[in-house]
Amino acid sequence: MKVILTKDIKKIGSAGEVLNVANGFARNYLLPHKFAIIATKNNLNRIETIKKDAEIARLEVENKYKAIALKLADVELNFIRKADENGHLFGSVSENDIVKALEDKEFEIHRSHVNLEKHLKELGAFDVEIMFTSDIIAKVKVNIENE
Numbered sequence: 001m002k003v004i005l006t007k008d009i010k011k012i013g014s015a016g017e018v019l020n021v022a023n024g025f026a027r028n029y030l031l032p033h034k035f036a037i038i039a040t041k042n043n044l045n046r047i048e049t050i051k052k053d054a055e056i057a058r059l060e061v062e063n064k065y066k067a068i069a070l071k072l073a074d075v076e077l078n079f080i081r082k083a084d085e086n087g088h089l090f091g092s093v094s095e096n097d098i099v100k101a102l103e104d105k106e107f108e109i110h111r112s113h114v115n116l117e118k119h120l121k122e123l124g125a126f127d128v129e130i131m132f133t134s135d136i137i138a139k140v141k142v143n144i145e146n147e
Helices: 023-030 047-072 095-104
Strands: 002-005 018-020 036-038 076-081 088-093 120-122 124-131 137-146
Touching: 002 023, 002 047, 023 036, 047 137, 076 088, 076 095, 088 137, 095 137, 120 124, 120 137
Parallel strands: 076 137
Antiparallel strands: 002 018, 002 036, 088 120, 124 137
16 A cells, blocks of 8 residues: 655654555554555645655754753762672663653653663663664763662
8 A cells, every 4th residue: 555654653764755565554553643644646745745744843853852962961860779799789770760760850751762771780870871863862870879
């Protein structure tokens, strides 16, 4: 089925792009979530407006992320966890813990933006990347102390 994307979708395409996708993918995912419209003659004439609207939305989101990234530069998160005598935590500090701590400081960040290779499982100070886009990256200091 030929569709026109109305929003940017990672690994699929950009807004205004005409794609040929599986019927089920279009009917069950793209169309109900309003990520795409069917590529009719009438809709094909609207591609330029779709692209312009998407660019405006992209710029708004990018400006929002830049503002949040500037504020995050001064943020320091402290966690108190139980640890053994070697400094290894019995639990860990995960993306969810970091997002919840940032919410307490009134930052709206999705857990997919927190860039951890693995959960933090030791006492100490760490720099955690908050990656909004490939260009907009903020670092947050995370301190983990023994209980």
